[in-house]
Amino acid sequence: MxxxxxxxxxxxxxxxxxxxxxxxxxxxxxxxxxxxxxxxxxxxxxxxxxxxxxxxxxxxxxxxxxxxxxxxxxxxxxxxxxxxxxxxxxxxxxxxxxxxxxxxxxxxxxxxxxxxxxxPVDPDIYQPLPMKEEERADYLLLDDATPARLRWLQAMRRKHPRAKWLAGGKGWPLESVPAAADPQSRARLLNRARAVIRWSWSGTLLYEAAACGTVPFLKTLAAEPALPDPIGGCVRFRTMTGLARKLDAFERLSSDEKRAASSRMLKASRFDYxxxxxxxxxxxxxxx
Incomplete structure (x- = not known):
């Protein structure tokens, strides 16, 4: 070769x-x-x-x-x-x-x-990292805000008032985090959240998040079937309504079940990705 x-x-x-x-x-x-x-x-x-x-x-x-x-x-x-x-x-x-x-x-x-x-991602960079409690969040939003996404976020914050959110894109009424300029910064950013949400499909983000033990919510393409199980690994959604439904299901999980979802991502990173x-x-x- x-x-x-x-x-x-x-x-x-x-x-x-x-x-x-x-x-x-x-x-x-x-x-x-x-x-x-x-x-x-x-x-x-x-x-x-x-x-x-x-x-x-x-x-x-x-x-x-x-x-x-x-x-x-x-x-x-x-x-x-x-x-x-x-x-x-x-x-x-x-x-x-x-x-x-x-x-x-x-x-x-x-x-x-x-x-x-x-x-494949570099496992020496993308891996679970220790984070201070004040740095941690439940959800990281990676895309810029749009009117539809802002309405969705408003509904989710009313429904789940205890959830902590971070914004990696522009236009969100949330704590904003700087764009990751290098792989080390990106790995640290992904480690801050229990789950990361992106309104487009990204195999790269899937691999990066999995290696950090972070559950990715990714918008699926029309050719792909939506996965019914929101905790089996990567959570795929088609519409804002579908995303809301799957986030509701994720929020209903116990702390142990959320840790298990994180462990499944780490296992997939090691054996599948x-x-x-x-x-x-x-x-x-x-x-x-």
Whole structure:
């Protein structure tokens, strides 16, 4: 396997960890940083699989053509924070994306197939951390406020007056927390809350929250079934009414049951979202 890194400097540990774990699963991994020499590397090594990590800014036209012609190639895109699909996703046979809603777009761009496969998080950073009691909250809201969300929050605060809320977005009448500028700050922020709420799907947030033992409430896509059990792990909702219903169910849990929900997230982080199962998913998909 040829592993080519195009990740930005803040994610160098991600690339290192992936290459180390891949060596446990395949016979040989040749890991290199991209230096506009992909065409030459393919001719030299003839890998069974070429895997590119990151986004394709700066890749040469000759290398794009060589990649498109290679029989088995994967571009594992770092696109969770992008507003639209990255054009490079159409240059490989398989586009592995952090965003489920981008899959069809990558296939339209030219990829033979596309699947959501999220980067595993660094367990040395994302883990349960000790927090002072005054820092703790029940719920962390990560998105900006909208009129509908403000009405929902007002109803929830009337219904659950003892719940403590934090705002990670703008426009909320709540204690505001600064945006997390680095992974360490983000892990600390997620550790402050028992549950985190986001009005969009994010596999990255799911993995980060799980590793911290924080229960994520995430808006599901239309193609995904809503999960009926609000304490089995990630809580998925479709509408504001559905979110209210599932938060009500979460509030009815005892302290022990909420701790059990947190423990289930930690277990999922170790056994379902860690490097080996994620990489096995990637390899299985690539070699279909």
């Amino acid at each position: 040829l592993l080519v890194q195009l990740l930005d400097a803040t994610k160098w540990k991600t690339g290192m960890a992936l290459s180390e774990q891949l060596r446990l699963l395949v016979q040989e991994v040749i890991a290199v940083d991209y230096r506009e020499d992909l065409k030459e590397l393919l001719a030299l090594y003839h890998p069974d699989l070429v895997l590119l990590l990151g986004n394709g800014s700066g890749i040469s036209h000759a290398d794009v053509l060589a990649l498109r012609e290679w029989p088995r190639s994967v571009w594992w895109l770092d696109d969770d924070g992008l507003e639209r699909p990255h054009p490079a996703g159409g240059d490989a046979k398989l586009a592995a994306t952090q965003r489920l809603e981008f899959c069809s777009a990558y296939e339209e761009l030219g990829a033979a197939s596309s699947e959501m496969i999220v980067y 860690s490097h080996v199962p994620v990489l096995l998913q990637l390899l299985t998909t690539a070699f279909k």
